Amino acid sequence: MTNIIRAFIQLVAAVFLFFLIGLAIAILLIQNSWLDMRFDSEYMVTISLLTGLWFYFLTTFMNAKKFAIWESARISVVISILCMAVTAVITITGGSFSILPSYVVRKSLFLEEMLTLDGMNILLIILIPIGIAIMAFAVWSSKKTKTKTASKTGWNQLSRFQKFGMMSLYGLIALFLLVYLGQGDIRDLFNQASGYLKDADVEGFRDYLLSFGPLAAVVSGLLMVFQAIIAPLPAFVITFTNGLLFGWVWGAVLSWSSAMAGAVLCFYLAKMLGRPVVEKMVTKKALNWWDQFFEKYGKHAVFIARLVPIVSFDLVSYAAGVTSISFWQFFWATGIGQLPATILYSYLGQNATSTVKILFFIFTIVIALAVIGMILRPKLQARGKGKQGANG
Amino acid sequence: MKKKSAHIFKFLILAALAMVVLSACSSKSTSDSKDSPTNTENKEGQNAEQVVTKEHPIYIDKEKKVVKVYATVNGKYLVTPTRHGLNWVEGKYGNQSVLSAYANPLKFNEALKEIDGTPAVEKGGDASKEFEEKDGGKYILGDQVLVTVTWADAKKEYDINDVMVDSTGKKIVYRFGGNYDVQAAKMTGCYMCFDSCPAGITSNSNQPVGTFDGGHAEFHGNAKVLPKDGTPVILTYSIEK
Numbered sequence: 201m202t203n204i205i206r207a208f209i210q211l212v213a214a215v216f217l218f219f220l221i222g223l224a225i226a227i228l229l230i231q232n233s234w235l236d237m238r239f240d241s242e243y244m245v246t247i248s249l250l251t252g253l254w255f256y257f258l259t260t261f262m263n264a265k266k267f268a269i270w271e272s273a274r275i276s277v278v279i280s281i282l283c284m285a286v287t288a289v290i291t292i293t294g295g296s297f298s299i300l301p302s303y304v305v306r307k308s309l310f311l312e313e314m315l316t317l318d319g320m321n322i323l324l325i326i327l328i329p330i331g332i333a334i335m336a337f338a339v340w341s342s343k344k345t346k347t348k349t350a351s352k353t354g355w356n357q358l359s360r361f362q363k364f365g366m367m368s369l370y371g372l373i374a375l376f377l378l379v380y381l382g383q384g385d386i387r388d389l390f391n392q393a394s395g396y397l398k399d400a401d402v403e404g405f406r407d408y409l410l411s412f413g414p415l416a417a418v419v420s421g422l423l424m425v426f427q428a429i430i431a432p433l434p435a436f437v438i439t440f441t442n443g444l445l446f447g448w449v450w451g452a453v454l455s456w457s458s459a460m461a462g463a464v465l466c467f468y469l470a471k472m473l474g475r476p477v478v479e480k481m482v483t484k485k486a487l488n489w490w491d492q493f494f495e496k497y498g499k500h501a502v503f504i505a506r507l508v509p510i511v512s513f514d515l516v517s518y519a520a521g522v523t524s525i526s527f528w529q530f531f532w533a534t535g536i537g538q539l540p541a542t543i544l545y546s547y548l549g550q551n552a553t554s555t556v557k558i559l560f561f562i563f564t565i566v567i568a569l570a571v572i573g574m575i576l577r578p579k580l581q582a583r584g585k586g587k588q589g590a591n592g
Numbered sequence: 593m594k595k596k597s598a599h600i601f602k603f604l605i606l607a608a609l610a611m612v613v614l615s616a617c618s619s620k621s622t623s624d625s626k627d628s629p630t631n632t633e634n635k636e637g638q639n640a641e642q643v644v645t646k647e648h649p650i651y652i653d654k655e656k657k658v659v660k661v662y663a664t665v666n667g668k669y670l671v672t673p674t675r676h677g678l679n680w681v682e683g684k685y686g687n688q689s690v691l692s693a694y695a696n697p698l699k700f701n702e703a704l705k706e707i708d709g710t711p712a713v714e715k716g717g718d719a720s721k722e723f724e725e726k727d728g729g730k731y732i733l734g735d736q737v738l739v740t741v742t743w744a745d746a747k748k749e750y751d752i753n754d755v756m757v758d759s760t761g762k763k764i765v766y767r768f769g770g771n772y773d774v775q776a777a778k779m780t781g782c783y784m785c786f787d788s789c790p791a792g793i794t795s796n797s798n799q800p801v802g803t804f805d806g807g808h809a810e811f812h813g814n815a816k817v818l819p820k821d822g823t824p825v826i827l828t829y830s831i832e833k
Contacts, residue, residue: 296671303668317821384684
């Protein structure tokens, strides 16, 4: 029980310290009118809170004590006083003390529909002293008791390469979230692109790419890489559109090379992050399936998986990164394996665009059946065995 | 047992198919409702304040030749400079204005035309002719638009210059720029800009293009007059001929 309370206090202290940092940065940035008209700096608080949670996760579950800056009396006192002073001086001198901090916090926490500024101010008046008290208690308790956190995956056991990978991945996700939330133009572009891809609207996506003029191919390539790493969007719609827009030969070259870039990035990202993290990203079940597949087909597994279009391209890239397959084996297997589908989709994109809807529908059904099969298989097998046992 | 499993399989397949079909239908109906012109109202014999609401944010009174727009106050820009007077909340710059509107700006453009407003640039027109080149820069053309603002506890119907502040002390004079095509393509959400603007439906003809970005003037809502953040207000537009 004491450990749970201590863990909770540490969590609140981490979140509160990063909240103060985010609030001060957001209010500083808002002072620049040029930036304020182009970027919603309020979301700095959101990202700062996430960073606090990330540092807390690293500290608690990976024993990375050096990230626990809220446990250090000197650092937490200096940072919190500095941040509160910046916030107070700017808002008091600007006559916005009762409006700007509460506005920033309310927006960053997506509470605009639920709270008035007065309500948010009351909440801040209550929560800030509590936050300060908890932070002071966290510093005091960490001095009193040096906790020994049990950890399966200690931070110090990771290689520098893996540490760099984990921090880079968090940095990339945080940066993407910040830009997506804060920049209306970029958010709009992403929403449009994902809308066209989700609806398998090849002609709409072609017009979208054309709106970038000479950069159309670059945007197409970047989206292909992006969807490979983060977003679960149907890549074959991009391949179809590239065929329609650039002709099947150049479309296939573009799709093939950008898909390769995405696959290589996923492969190395998986190597950096290590198996436990990849397991969380692609699910344990999916990774177990891949292990069995890899065991059965050995180094040809990647090539075979690439030939079957319903097997997730990104899952294979991530999963291959945590197996013993060498980079060049992975590279050639992926390159040659994805070639037939890339050429076929590019050709269909140029000559029979309407087939994408049919293909999309077939994919949806096949994937749905595969998922249902995966869910029911163990139960059916268990029942089958039970029945055999009863008969025997 | 085999029969039972087959039944479960059939049921799940049917459920999956039904979900695919239903999701296709629901996405269609959503896009349909977005395209339908439900926001523009013209109900005779009814008080405008009763009709113009968040759900029906634009009201056209053809007899009196006025357009009424429902909006809410954005507290941030009572204390922070901005170049946007009124923006549609769903536009790209939806929350960067003193007042937040709830109808697509294209409908506002059409509403001003219905009360005989002539924009500087018509739908499909030549955008290069919407500005007048003078000393100091490019100034927006089009019919002059008079704007007043009121709200539930307001003492009177305030002129736009009572509720908005230009740091240079110049009066704000709105003109009907139009810019239908730009809004349709970029959907910035701009109803009223504080300097002459190639995207806003209306913009201030007393300040040239780039005034705010160039740091020549700052604009914000008047915190001494406007009500607090979130308060609904009604803007009334008429054309000065």
